[in-house]
Amino acid sequence: MLKKLSVKNFKSWAELSVEFRPITVLFGANSSGKSSIIQFLLLLKQTKDSTNSQAVLEFGDSSTPVELGSYKDSIFRHEDARNLKWHLEWSLDKPLSFTDTTQKRRKAYNFREIGIKVELLSRGRKILTNELTYTTNMASFSLNRREGKPGYQLTSSNEELFRFVRSMGRPWDLPEPTKCFSLPDQAQTYFQNAQFLGLFENAYVNQMDSILHLGPLREDPKRQYPWSGSTPADVGRRGERTVEAILSATEFGLRRNLKYKSPTKSFQEMIAWWLQKLGLIYSFRVDEVGKESGLFRVYVKKGPQSVETLITDVGFGVSQILPMLTLLYYVPAGSTILIEQPEIHLHPHVQAGIADLVIATAINRKLQLIIESHSEHFLNRLLRRIAERETEFGNITQNDIALFFCENEGGQSNLSPLQVNLFGGVENWPKDFFGDQMGDIIAREKAASIWRMRNRNAQSS
Known part of the structure; x- marks a missing residue:
């Protein structure tokens, strides 16, 4: 789970610091900078996913989650003489453990939380890594560019606790890292006890893999959907793989429950329950058009006496909420999900109901949700549930939710945390x-x- 992000000189943010919780919501006017927070996390993810090993940062194109142009386009005030810096911290499901074999008494190290700190600079069209550091609560392990000299140095911030030991006959400096998170392979051969650094890199890769994204816009519903048995990782940025995900979950017999230890429902039953709870439709099912045709249709009923019809023949609200609902119950427990403006095209009653869906999945499925929203109804329902504490969707307190207000003054974004008390009241309304x-x-x-x-x-x- 992401714990904290600090960034300097990204887009409209001269400086940003945000602490994440199971539910983190970003509010603010248009062009206030809140989308840039989500874009930065997607930038890190698509850099990890990039097949271009020489790309320190993958700024993207039309096929990637975000398309940011170039270093100059992405840097604060487009001043490419500025360095881009960030520090991302996250917690681990299982402790990261390693042993220093160079010690007379082999010493074991265990970390529950780690982080990555990076500083990049631009030299014309080339982006250089000035610093790449993996941080822990006991020590930091840094690859730093030598000032005025070629090559990089590997150091520990606490040599009394841990000191890198050179391999015999390998006194050379290290080459520059290829990606912003990836230490050069030579680190593990030039030093006797640097093999553990691969564990940090793997932990970072796993954290990036756990981040999923749902944008604000949706693909139009179709009268029928082809499916050949694929298992998508998510529902797609526009929800275009939603029906595939539902069919895959159905095929594998996935079952979900609303609350911890409550009775489970089949995947389609859970989807139908929520759509009814939100007041959108009475029933929902996905069925094959003909046996072994590979074509499927989504059927809904508006009310108990209504005629069953295709999803294309009802209002757009179902198509807007269905990808989010499917995603939250489809992804592995512990995933981090970035959601932009889930309230678009939805009635205020449904906007409020999204808060209950968010609470149910964040608390009971241990998902981390980072949401950009403009919805007053969504916020008010969150605050109400904090005041109620114990709800049918799970028990929630103000410590489970972080609310932020973004504003832009003179082209520079600022972030203000909302102070929510025990009773769901906001003590510092902007x-x-x-x-x-x-x-x-x-x-x-x-x-x-x-x-x-x-x-x-x-x-x-």
């Missing part, structure tokens, strides 16, 4: 958090007063 509601109310009453006065004057004359 000005115009959801627009100037009070200003609208006053203006409306003033306009009504003027028209009433005009009507009275017209009647008296």
Whole structure:
């Protein structure tokens, strides 16, 4: 699970620091910088996924989750003389353990939380890694570019605890890393006790693999879907693989429960339960058009007395929420999911219900959800559930949720955490958090007063 992200000089963020919780929600006006936080995490993920081993950072193209252009396009104020820096920290499901075999008494090390700290700089079209450090609570292990000299040095921040020992006959400096997270292979041959660094890199790769993304826009529903037995990793950025995921989950007999130790439901039963709970439809099923045809249709009923129809013939709300609902119950427990504006095209009642879905899956499936939203209804339901504490969707407290408000002043983004108390109250509401509601109310009453006065004057004359 991601714990904390600190970034300097990315897009509109001169400096950013955000602490993540099981549920993290980013609010703010358009172009306030909240999307850039999600984009940065996707930048790291697509760099890990890139087949270009020479790309220190993979800024992307039309086929990747984000397309950021170049270093200059992505750097704060487009000033490529600035260095891009970040520090990402996360917790591990299982402790990372290794032993230093160069010690007379072999010493074992165990870490539950680690991090990666990187500093990049631009030299024309070439991006150089100035620093690549893996951090722990006891020591940090750094690959640093030598100032004014070619090559890199490998060091420990606490040599009393751990010291790198050179291999005999290998006094050379290390080459530059290929990707921003990947130490050169020579580190493990030039030093007798550097093999453990591969464990840190593997932990980073696993964390990136656990990050999944659902964008704000959806692919239009279809009258039928082909499926040949594939098992997608997720539902796609636009939800285009949602039906594939449902069919795969059905094929493998996946079952889910609403709360810990509550009775389980089949995957399609869970989807149908939520769609009914949200007030969108009465029933839901996916069936093959004909035996072994490989073509499937999604059928829904609006009400108990309604005629069953195809998903294409009902409102867009079902198609908007279905990919998110499927994703949250389809992915492995412990995944980190980035979701942008889940409330688009949805009635306020459904927007509020999304909060219950988020709580149920974050608490009971141990998912980490990082959500960008503009929805007041979604926020109010989250705050209500904090006040209630014990709900049918799981027990929630203010410590499980982090809420942030992004704003941009003079082209620079700022992030303010909302202070939520034990009773679900926000103690530091930002000005115009959801627009100037009070200003609208006053203006409306003033306009009504003027028209009433005009009507009275017209009647008296």
